[in-house]
Amino acid sequence: MERDSFVGALRRQWWVILIAFIAGFGIGAIPSPKKASDAVSSYEATHTLLISSNDPSGSVVSDTLNLNEIQLLSTAGQVPKKAAARLSEPNTALLVSQIQVNLDGSSNSFTISARAATASRAELIADTFADELSKFVVTRQDEVREQRLTAATERLDVLQSNVRELSIQIARNPDDRIIQAKLDAATRRYSTVFEEFDTLQGQPRTISLVTLESAEAVPVNQRGLRAPRSRVTRGLFLGIVGVVLGSGLVLLLGFLDPRIRRREQAESIFGVRAQLTIPSSVRVGERLVAVRRDRHDPVADSYRALRSVLSLANSDRSDRSIAPITLLLSAGSGDGKTTATANLAAAYTETGARTVAVNTDFRRPSLARLLGAGDNPAPEALPDMPLVLSNSVSGLRVYDERLTDAEASPSELARKVVRTLPWLTSNYEEVVIDSAPVAMAAEILELLPVADTIVVLIRLGHTKIEAAARTAETLRALGVKDFLLVVIGGPGPHDDAYYYGSTGETAAFDRGRGLATEALRSLKARASGRSGRES
Helix, strand or coil: CCCCCHHHHHHHCHHHHHHHHHHHHHHHCCCCCCCCCEEEEEEEEEEEEEEEECCCCCCCCCCCCCCCHHHHHHHCCHHHHHHHHHCCCCCHHHHHCCEEEEEECCCCEEEEEEEECCHHHHHHHHHHHHHHHHHHHHHHHHHHHHHHHHHHHHHHHHHHHHHHHHHHHHHHCCCCHHHHHHHHHHHHHHHHHHHHHHHHHCCCCCEEEEEEECCCCEEEEEECCCCCCCHHHHHHHHHHHHHHHHHHHHHHHHHHCCECCCHHHHHHHHCCCCCEEECCCCCCCCCCCCCCCCCCCHHHHHHHHHHHHHHHHCCCCCCCCCCCEEEEEECCCCCCHHHHHHHHHHHHHCCCCCEEEEECCCCCCCHHHHCCEEEEECCCCCCCCCEEEECCCCCCEEECHHHCCCCCCHHHHHHHHHHHHHHHHHHCCEEEEECCCCCCCCCHHHHHHHCCEEEEEEECCCCEHHHHHHHHHHHHHCCCCCCEEEEECCCCCCCHHHCHHHHCCHHHHHHHHHHHHHHCHHHHHHHHHHHHHHC
16 A cells, blocks of 8 residues: 655654654753773783794794684684684684784784683683684695695606616607607706605694783773763764654655555556645535635635536537536545535536535535435425425525435445436536435435436545555446546645636636546547437
8 A cells, every 4th residue: 555655644744753852862961971981891812822933044934834823723624623622612614703813924923802791711712722723723734735645646657668668669769840849848857846745745834823821801891871971962862863753754654654645646646637626625524615706815716716617528419418426435434525516516507507516425424414305305306206405505406315215224225326326417507415424324226327427536634545455446347447536635725726717717627627638538438438428
């Protein structure tokens, strides 16, 4: 489901971030302790090794081991494994994480530092690693020397065999220059390898590690977190933390918000573009008829714009003798559907069109009360027909079966309305139907097939995303693809699009009318086809 964006949530709930900042600043401004406490949490011990060599020149060098390899050997391979075995530590990696090694080439020294919870444990770890490293360095150099001697011996055997074979061939063909060249090359390679072998057999240059100082643990003091000394600095710091936490809370609230907050959300759910936006100037649940001849404000003019768009949609109907049926739908209760029905009917009536407002929300009927329907029946009404005059809108008729039948079920009354619609369309020029919420009533299925134009209303900040999604799925399942999406609760009173009737700025209305033309072409075709079937 389409959720509200962070920017939209921030515009509505900026006060959450402000409160979080004030709370953080207030907490940070509380006086801090004079001194942070010190705590001994661990001990550190360092074992120091000197690196020596048997090289006659006094240089620290080895024929079989690079000096920089000592640092690697102390933390990877056999040394950590043997140290872990001696210390009965099953996790070698954990043990290695407790030590730090350092090679000082200028003083030819190598240090192993260990940190542990107790002094004895820190000393034991450092000394164990130093001992295992010293022994492994000696073993490693001997192994490398033996490997090189073995490899050189094997190469000498191969080259000697090659020289012997070429010597036999040259004895048979003394004038063969190719064989002679091969023999010379093989002889040179043999001489080179033999010199390397002779060098390896001599006294090798090796290095050794000698303990200079065994490990001795010292306590490690860790100072507790010190807050800034300035109360203003602390307040600003915690205020920023509060802003971050408040922003996260706003983001979470926006994600969990079950209601439609933006026009784009409604368009995404229904898959169509909202062509009209009716500004909301009343509270949710408050109803009034805004369309009057003496009133030209954003709310009233927006309903007149809706009337113009619907008139445009129905202008190409082939049978103009039958009134078009406009059905207003909404996903849930309180979305402004009844108010929109009353105002749209009033907008038609002020043009002189014979208009009837029909109530089909029999569970919570309020259309007749909103339009001030009294006991005065319409002169043209048939006997026992609940068709009365509106006291709020002069010339408007109100048809409500619930006025005379309080016991029948909503489904029975809906079917009765459907049977009466042919008479209403024949005697009036506009029929506007107020229906029950799609997500809450099944009788809406009786009205969808007979409607010429369908208007789906979404009230920003009130219509729930889940209910709107169910409504969109219901319309798609019933094959209803052509409908007008209207959003209630949009631009404020300074939007020029709602002042064309009073200020003369017709450009805004023309833009809205042109925008609606393309989207309602399918509605025209649908209405024209229905009129043809009725004729």
